[in-house]
Amino acid sequence: MAYACGIEFSDFGFNAAFLNADGTPADPPAIPGSAWPGFASWDGSDLIFGAQAEALWRSHPRRTSHTFWEHLSLSPSDLEGPPRTPAYSELAYTFLAGFWDSLVEAHGKPERVVFAVPGQFLSSGGEDNMGLGLILAMARDLGIPLGAMAGLSVTSLNDAQAQATALTSRQLYVDIHLHSAAMSLLSTESDGRVRRGDHLRMPRLGYIPLMQTLMRSMGNRFLRATSFDVTAQRELEQMFYQQTRAHLLDNTQRGDIRYSIGAGTRVHQAAFPRETMLRDLRPLEEGLAEAAEKFVRKGQGDPASVTVVLSSRTCLLPSISELLAAHGFTRVLRLSEGAAARGAARFATESSLYEDIAEVPVLDSVSAPALTTDAATTAPRVDLQVDHVPGGQANAGLLPSHVVVEGFAYSLHALPEELHGAGNGAAPSFAALSRLGELTVKIGRRDGEWVFEAPGSSLGAVVVAPGDRVKLRAQGEEVEMLFAAERRPGPA
Numbered sequence: 001m002a003y004a005c006g007i008e009f010s011d012f013g014f015n016a017a018f019l020n021a022d023g024t025p026a027d028p029p030a031i032p033g034s035a036w037p038g039f040a041s042w043d044g045s046d047l048i049f050g051a052q053a054e055a056l057w058r059s060h061p062r063r064t065s066h067t068f069w070e071h072l073s074l075s076p077s078d079l080e081g082p083p084r085t086p087a088y089s090e091l092a093y094t095f096l097a098g099f100w101d102s103l104v105e106a107h108g109k110p111e112r113v114v115f116a117v118p119g120q121f122l123s124s125g126g127e128d129n130m131g132l133g134l135i136l137a138m139a140r141d142l143g144i145p146l147g148a149m150a151g152l153s154v155t156s157l158n159d160a161q162a163q164a165t166a167l168t169s170r171q172l173y174v175d176i177h178l179h180s181a182a183m184s185l186l187s188t189e190s191d192g193r194v195r196r197g198d199h200l201r202m203p204r205l206g207y208i209p210l211m212q213t214l215m216r217s218m219g220n221r222f223l224r225a226t227s228f229d230v231t232a233q234r235e236l237e238q239m240f241y242q243q244t245r246a247h248l249l250d251n252t253q254r255g256d257i258r259y260s261i262g263a264g265t266r267v268h269q270a271a272f273p274r275e276t277m278l279r280d281l282r283p284l285e286e287g288l289a290e291a292a293e294k295f296v297r298k299g300q301g302d303p304a305s306v307t308v309v310l311s312s313r314t315c316l317l318p319s320i321s322e323l324l325a326a327h328g329f330t331r332v333l334r335l336s337e338g339a340a341a342r343g344a345a346r347f348a349t350e351s352s353l354y355e356d357i358a359e360v361p362v363l364d365s366v367s368a369p370a371l372t373t374d375a376a377t378t379a380p381r382v383d384l385q386v387d388h389v390p391g392g393q394a395n396a397g398l399l400p401s402h403v404v405v406e407g408f409a410y411s412l413h414a415l416p417e418e419l420h421g422a423g424n425g426a427a428p429s430f431a432a433l434s435r436l437g438e439l440t441v442k443i444g445r446r447d448g449e450w451v452f453e454a455p456g457s458s459l460g461a462v463v464v465a466p467g468d469r470v471k472l473r474a475q476g477e478e479v480e481m482l483f484a485a486e487r488r489p490g491p492a
Contacts, residue, residue, distance in 0.1 A: 004351075005103070005110035006155065006344025009117045009135075011038030011069040011178040012207055012313050016103050017341035018110065023349050031106065036099055038069045038178055040091045042081030049095045058238040066208060068092045070179045072121075072131040093138050100142050112147040114348040114363075115139070116155035116340040118177060119184050119199040122362060132362075140357040147351025150344065150363035153184035154196050156309060156335055158343030158366045165333055166370045167307045172296060172329075174288070174320075175311040181205035181288055185299050193365040200295050202288070210284060210316065214244055217280045218272070222259055225270040236261055247277065248316060275407065281317060289323035303328035312337040315476075318435075325434040332437070334475050384439050384474045386459040388452070391467020391483075400450050400466050400483040403443070405430045409484065417444040436474040450483070 003026045008015040014036040018026035039053035041064040048056075057064045065079040068091035077088045086094075103110075121131045132149070139146040153173035156162060171186045171194065181202045186194050219230050219240065230240040239261055247257050256271040296303050308329050314320055321332045347363060354360055402409040410430060419430075421439040433439070442453040446461075452470055453461040464470070466485035471478060 002111040003107070004345050004348035005107075005113045006341040006346070006348055007099075007103075007113060007115050008152065008155070008338065008341035008344065009069070009115060010152065010175070010313065010340075011066070012176065013037045014099050015338040015341040016099075017338050017345045018107060019345045019349055021111070021349070023346070026107070031099075031103055038066055038095065040065045040068060040079060040095060042079060044081070047082070047086075047091075047094060049098055055238070055242070058241045059234040061234075065091060066178055068095070070177070072134055074130075074134075089134050092134070093141075096138050097142055100144060109145075110348075111145060112348045112351050112353060113139075113144050114147055114155070114344040114351055115149045116152050116344040117149055118175075119151045119153065119182055119196075120180075120201050122151050122196075122199070122364075136357050136360060139360075145353055146357065146360050147348055147353055148361050148363050150347060151184060151196055151199075152182075152311070152340045153186060153309075154194075154363060154366050155340040155343035155347065156311065157186065157194055157369065158346050159335065159339040160342065160346075161335060161339060162309065162333065162343075163367075163369045167309075167333070168305055168331060169371055170296075170301055170306045171309050172292060172306050173309045173311070174292065174314060176313040176316060177206050178208050179203060179206040181291075183292060183295055185295065185301070188368045188371065189365075192368050194368050195365040198295070198299055200291070202291060205284060205288060207313075207316065210281070211241070211245065211248070213284075214248065214277065214280055215241060218244055218257075218259075218277070221272055221276065222261075222268075222270050225272075226268045228261070228263070228268045230261055233263070236263060278318065282319065285317045285320050285323050288317065288320065289327045292324060292329070293327040304330050307331040307333060310334045312339065321435045321477075322431040325431065332434075336476075384436070384454060384457045384472060386454045386457040386473075387471040388459060388462045388464075389469040389471065391465060391469065398466055398485050400464055400468075401486040402484045404482040404484055405479065406432050412443060412450060415443060418442055432479045433472075435477040436472060436479060439472075439474065441472070452481075 002021050004019045006017045013034055016031040020026050034051065036050045037054050039057060040047055040049050041053035041056045041060065053064060063079065063081040065077050068077055068088040071088050072092055074087050074089050076085045077091055079086060079091065115135065117135065121129055121135065152175055156173060157171065169188045173184045173186065175182045183200045185197045187197060188194050223229050230236050240259065243259055257274055257277055258271045259269065261268045293303055296306055306329060308324055308331065310332060312335055324332055400412060402411055408430065419433060419441050421433045421436045440455055444451055449463050451461050452464050454472065464483045466483060468483045470481045
């Protein structure tokens with residue numbers, strides 16, 4: 001069956017999504033990007049790419065390249081090992097050829113394809129951009145039936161998730177790649193379409209610099225805890241990298257960060273509070289949030305009137321929603337993995353094919369999603385899940401006095417009765433709620449007891465006692481509240 005395909009070009013991980021000719025999702029729905037990060041490595045006889053190449057990065061750094069998409073050009077690459085040093089464009093071509101062959105083998109050849117590419121390839125305009133021209137040439141040589149190209153920001157807003165969400169008239173798309181972070185400012189114009197405007201690329205705010213920072217800081221902590229240097233052998237450093245990467249990418253974990261490194265007959269183990277990694281990430285998150293505010297204000301915008309659209313790759317930054325809220329952004333939409341690929345596939349269902357690859361258009365706009373002028377009243381309700389976990393044996397007559405959230409205790413008597421998430425009423429009394437989106441929870445006294453309530457959830461109103469926990473989950477994030485009673489020295 002003929003189908004349309006969208007391919008998401010991010011060196012953090014290529015994605016592909018498929019739609020049938022009638023616009024319904026194809027089966028299987030996508031090729032995940034986790035297996036296709038922009039790494040290339042020479043294994044001694046052949047070039048290997050993707051996750052296999054990343055697994056060799058720290059053990060064979062000179063024989064691994066992760067800059068060929070960032071520096072896409074005809075210049076010689078930084079990869080050592082092959083008899084002849086390949087150009088950046090050759091590595092990118094071979095990478096794309098392998099990805100395309102895997103796609104065709106799994107699904108058959110699509111009828112039409114649209115590429116979703118980073119804004120850096122579009123910033124200098126059309127065919128004059130060398131990187132864009134090279135990508136077009138690759139598509140021609142590989143026989144890819146390319147119908148159009150568009151930026152990641154435009155294709156992401158064409159995804160069904162974004163189209164079903166009420167947005168403000170201006171959007172700020174924020175993304176993270178291997179070597180940089182990027183922002184694009186979009187606005188809804190009089191013709192009812194959202195158009196991409198200014199683009200900002202921020203080097204040294206990407207995954208590679210972030211991992212290098214974490215490797216140094218966590219490696220030093222491991223050395224102090226175990227007296228063992230993981231950088232002494234490259235194979236051990238690669239093992240440490242893989243464990244650090246797993247802790248970084250799995251943002252659902254809430255426990256300690258645990259390492260286990262086997263060296264000879266000994267196994268070196270250490271555990272660190274998750275807050276240590278969060279502190280290491282904080283400067284990058286603060287820099288990105290500050291840059292977002294400056295970028296919007298430079299464009300004559302007010303952060304409060306802009307919807308921030310975060311790609312799934314920003315899951316690297318667990319506190320970014322909280323910091324964006326501190327810089328005045330009250331509406332944040334987090335996209336799921338492959339959003340740009342799905343949006344590109346939707347464009348592909350409507351695209352045409354061209355005999356001359358030079359005629360392939362670059363799309364700079366998308367039909368506007370539903371708009372809202374009052375975020376507090378017209379924004380869609382957050383899909384909130386709430387669990388009440390009793391603390392065990394209750395102490396008769398003892399009432400909660402504080403609620404503890406992410407290590408900080410807040411007096412129940414000092415909190416307002418209503419607590420709000422991002423973009424819904426006043427600023428939250430504790431910023432963690434802003435990660436959950438636009439929601440309201442209530443904590444108040446009734447008949448002498450403390451009662452917790454989350455309107456819109458299935459939990460209803462529950463009486464809370466010391467030791468009880470309430471877990472709130474929304475938008476892929478979780479916040480836990482622990483209710484505690486203050487005891488002072490003296491007789492019980």
